[in-house]
Amino acid sequence: MPALHDSSQAPVLIAGGGIGGLSLALTLHQIGVPCMVFEAVPQLQPLGVGINLQPNAVRELFDLGLDGRSLDTIGIQAREWALVGRNGKDVYAEPRGLLAGYRWPQYSVHRGQLQMLLYRTVLERLGPDAVQLGHRMVRYRNEPDGVVASLETRDGRQVEVRGALLVAADGLHSAVRAQMHPNQPPIHWGGAIMWRGTTPGVPIRTGASFVGLGSLKHRVVFYPISPPDPASGLATINWIAEITVDNSVGWTQGDWNRRVDVADFIHHFDGWDFGWLDVPAMLRGASEVFEYPMIDRDPVPTWVDGRVALLGDAAHVMYPVGSNGASQAIVDARVLGAALVEHGVGPAALRGYDQKLCADISALVLRNRGSGPFGLLGLLDERCGGVFDDIDAVIPATERESYMARYKAAAGFAIETLNAAPPTIAAGARVPG
Numbered sequence: 001m002p003a004l005h006d007s008s009q010a011p012v013l014i015a016g017g018g019i020g021g022l023s024l025a026l027t028l029h030q031i032g033v034p035c036m037v038f039e040a041v042p043q044l045q046p047l048g049v050g051i052n053l054q055p056n057a058v059r060e061l062f063d064l065g066l067d068g069r070s071l072d073t074i075g076i077q078a079r080e081w082a083l084v085g086r087n088g089k090d091v092y093a094e095p096r097g098l099l100a101g102y103r104w105p106q107y108s109v110h111r112g113q114l115q116m117l118l119y120r121t122v123l124e125r126l127g128p129d130a131v132q133l134g135h136r137m138v139r140y141r142n143e144p145d146g147v148v149a150s151l152e153t154r155d156g157r158q159v160e161v162r163g164a165l166l167v168a169a170d171g172l173h174s175a176v177r178a179q180m181h182p183n184q185p186p187i188h189w190g191g192a193i194m195w196r197g198t199t200p201g202v203p204i205r206t207g208a209s210f211v212g213l214g215s216l217k218h219r220v221v222f223y224p225i226s227p228p229d230p231a232s233g234l235a236t237i238n239w240i241a242e243i244t245v246d247n248s249v250g251w252t253q254g255d256w257n258r259r260v261d262v263a264d265f266i267h268h269f270d271g272w273d274f275g276w277l278d279v280p281a282m283l284r285g286a287s288e289v290f291e292y293p294m295i296d297r298d299p300v301p302t303w304v305d306g307r308v309a310l311l312g313d314a315a316h317v318m319y320p321v322g323s324n325g326a327s328q329a330i331v332d333a334r335v336l337g338a339a340l341v342e343h344g345v346g347p348a349a350l351r352g353y354d355q356k357l358c359a360d361i362s363a364l365v366l367r368n369r370g371s372g373p374f375g376l377l378g379l380l381d382e383r384c385g386g387v388f389d390d391i392d393a394v395i396p397a398t399e400r401e402s403y404m405a406r407y408k409a410a411a412g413f414a415i416e417t418l419n420a421a422p423p424t425i426a427a428g429a430r431v432p433g
Contacts, residue, residue, distance in 0.1 A: 050238025075109025089244030
């Protein structure tokens with residue numbers, strides 16, 4: 001545990017050892033800024049299920065030296081994104097990643113394996129003491145020449161650590177965000193319930209397709225997060241089953257994620273057997289299933305208080321409808337790094353980061369609340385009740401393509417814009433001094 005430092009020698013403190021916090025640690029090391037990561041859990045484990053890394057985030061990981069060979073060990077390159085109606089007919093499909101014309105691939109990966117890859121890389125590059133486990137962020141105190149973080153250890157001790165800056169990547173229940181914005185509304189739940197699991201299965205369509213099947217308020221999403229096993233031909237298929245219910249009484253289950261039995265919800269998907277996909281069989285094939293409410297938080301006007309900034313879910317937890325929660329946390333880390341290169345290690349860099357991202361990503365949080373790219377299924381419901389023979393007669397191809405282009409532009413991964421953009425942090429860039 002570091003002692004209190006002189007401000008001139010103080011590191012940047014990072015609260016949270018998730019994807020955002022570890023990406024920031026690697027970024028700070030790359031640009032020559034000392035840092036320390038404090039994580040509440042006593043041992044990091046590869047928890048969670050599948051996530052998608054959009055090309056804008058993969059680009060940043062590549063610039064951190066995590067190349068395709070590294071990412072291929074924890075997932076696969078996505079080839080297609082598709083929506084299929086409740087009748088089993090295609091609504092929309094488009095290539096993804098390199099096949100779509102991006103200069104960088106899109107990856108479908110196991111969230112926990114990505115976190116562990118980042119963690120191992122941090123320890124290799126920054127040293128074994130760079131991540132302090134078992135230290136939960138409690139509160140902070142801005143001072144004229146630094147910031148003091150108060151942390152609680154697993155045995156109940158209170159410790160204080162001085163830093164030049166504090167970046168809170170401590171997630172949905174961020175103690176830093178609660179202190180920075182004490183009057184924020186409670187967690188927002190719009191009525192959607194998700195059940196998530198992984199099941200061995202044969203990949204369909206391109207073999208690396210993300211498929212959303214059903215309607216806006218009653219759907220299944222699935223995609224492989226591993227290559228097929230050479231012997232069995234089976235890949236790990238990540239799936240999310242979702243329904244929307246009345247949310248007027250709020251979330252009554254208590255836990256924000258809990259293990260459940262597939263029998264508790266499989267009846268919602270009775271009859272969903274299309275020949276090319278037997279949804280009930282896929283759900284029953286999971287070794288364990290977890291239930292989550294689809295939640296976010298109302299945006300806040302700023303992510304910064306003096307020498308303290310929010311990052312990742314602490315700043316902008318959002319509905320996972322656009323596959324951009326983890327991607328945005330990685331982008332946050334890189335944009336903050338670029339601001340430090342431009343302004344030096346001080347409050348001006350945090351203000352630059354805030355001005356660059358807060359308003360636009362807050363708008364994305366609200367856009368995802370409105371259904372994100374799955375809004376096409378909402379249009380289908382409105383126009384034909386989800387029953388159609390010819391999708392072009394219901395939603396013309398030009399309208400479908402325009403809808404998706406607007407979403408990708410808002411989420412920061414429009415193809416032409418991303419391909420033409422210079423690196424977020426120039427190769428070899430270092431913070432002055």
